[in-house]
Amino acid sequence: MGLESRLDTPWVATTIDSVVNWGRKYSLWPMPFGTACCAIEFMGVVSNRYDISRFGAELVRFSPRQADLLLVMGTITQKMAPVLQQIYDQMPNPKWVISMGACASSGGFYDNYSVVQGIDELIPVDVYVAGCPPRPENVLGAIVKIQEKVSREKTAAWR
Amino acid sequence: MEQAEISTRVQQQLGDHVVQAGEFQGQHWVVVEPPHLHEVLGTLKDDPDLDFNVLIDVGGVDYQGHEDDKDWRFEVVYQLLSVAHNHRFRVKCAVSSGMEAGEVAVPSVWQIWRTANWMEREVYDQYGIAFTGHPNLRRILNHDDFEGHPLRKDYPINKRQKLARPVDNLLTDDPEWA
Ligand code: SF4
Numbered sequence: 001m002g003l004e005s006r007l008d009t010p011w012v013a014t015t016i017d018s019v020v021n022w023g024r025k026y027s028l029w030p031m032p033f034g035t036a037c038c039a040i041e042f043m044g045v046v047s048n049r050y051d052i053s054r055f056g057a058e059l060v061r062f063s064p065r066q067a068d069l070l071l072v073m074g075t076i077t078q079k080m081a082p083v084l085q086q087i088y089d090q091m092p093n094p095k096w097v098i099s100m101g102a103c104a105s106s107g108g109f110y111d112n113y114s115v116v117q118g119i120d121e122l123i124p125v126d127v128y129v130a131g132c133p134p135r136p137e138n139v140l141g142a143i144v145k146i147q148e149k150v151s152r153e154k155t156a157a158w159r
Numbered sequence: 160m161e162q163a164e165i166s167t168r169v170q171q172q173l174g175d176h177v178v179q180a181g182e183f184q185g186q187h188w189v190v191v192e193p194p195h196l197h198e199v200l201g202t203l204k205d206d207p208d209l210d211f212n213v214l215i216d217v218g219g220v221d222y223q224g225h226e227d228d229k230d231w232r233f234e235v236v237y238q239l240l241s242v243a244h245n246h247r248f249r250v251k252c253a254v255s256s257g258m259e260a261g262e263v264a265v266p267s268v269w270q271i272w273r274t275a276n277w278m279e280r281e282v283y284d285q286y287g288i289a290f291t292g293h294p295n296l297r298r299i300l301n302h303d304d305f306e307g308h309p310l311r312k313d314y315p316i317n318k319r320q321k322l323a324r325p326v327d328n329l330l331t332d333d334p335e336w337a
Pocket of ligand 1: 036037038039073074075100101102103104108131132133134
């Protein structure tokens with residue numbers, strides 16, 4: 001006779017980490033930091049054909065205080081750099097960052113005086129998405145990668 | 160008035176001040192030197208037959224490497240439009256070579272057309288040409304800690320700048336708005 005038969009209601013044994021991570025990974029709230037053409041492609045990711053809500057990440061927040069996934073989509077100029085840094089700092093922990101497209105990841109073809117050569121000079125990046133602009137599938141792929149990363153998270157580490 | 164006519168008229172009235180006159184694809188221009196810029200542009204605006212009431216744009220050109228056909232290194236180019244007469248004209252201001260950054264100076268035409276304010280700031284920012292008499296000659300496109308003037312031909316193409324500092328308040332930081 002198992003332990004479960006001694007209790008009236010059904011129950012499962014799990015860890016806090018699994019429950020929290022399971023909840024988090026299917027309810028990412030993205031903060032879109034769109035500065036160029038990649039942001040237009042992101043509109044395709046959100047709308048019905050590609051439908052980011054299939055992955056639970058459709059609740060796009062325009063306040064960094066309410067978001068846990070920063071999507072940097074587009075060319076980041078040196079003048080924009082302090083703004084991006086501040087937006088990242090304003091997001092509560094835990095938070096993740098996707099760098100979408102060649103520009104955000106490496107400066108792209110803007111190898112010039114005014115463009116930051118990759119946002120990893122400013123903030124930590126979890127997933128880079130290649131392409132100019134990346135296909136919506138690639139962005140969804142990046143969301144899945146973030147979900148994998150979230151599911152490995154240790155809640156204790158955030159305390 | 161046709162551009163050729165405008166050019167002839169300017170050369171007749173202000174012949175001493177016109178260093179060079181030219182034409183390309185039906186578009187005419189005159190080249191003047193900084194000390195006479197105000198007089199030439201002022202005449203273009205105030206003469207009722209010319210009446211250039213709009214300054215469309217101010218641009219800069221760096222002719223480094225063209226020493227064979229140019230006696231000056233920089234040009235500041237003024238694009239003019241008369242709404243009343245529906246005609247256009249172009250005036251170039253020759254700025255001599257051999258000058259260091261910041262020493263290259265052209266009188267500001269801000270008193271003639273108020274729109275020159277931001278346009279001249281852009282030319283100053285990108286080419287390092289100072290506009291004397293400008294009310295607020297600061298960088299406008301690049302951040303305040305930027306070193307050098309990136310559209311000069313001798314600006315190294317892969318030079319990296321330090322990152323911009325955060326700006327507390329764009330408006331109150333600017334004496335024009337404060
Ligand atoms: S990577 Fe390409 S599509 Fe994306 S912002 Fe840069 S230029 Fe535009």
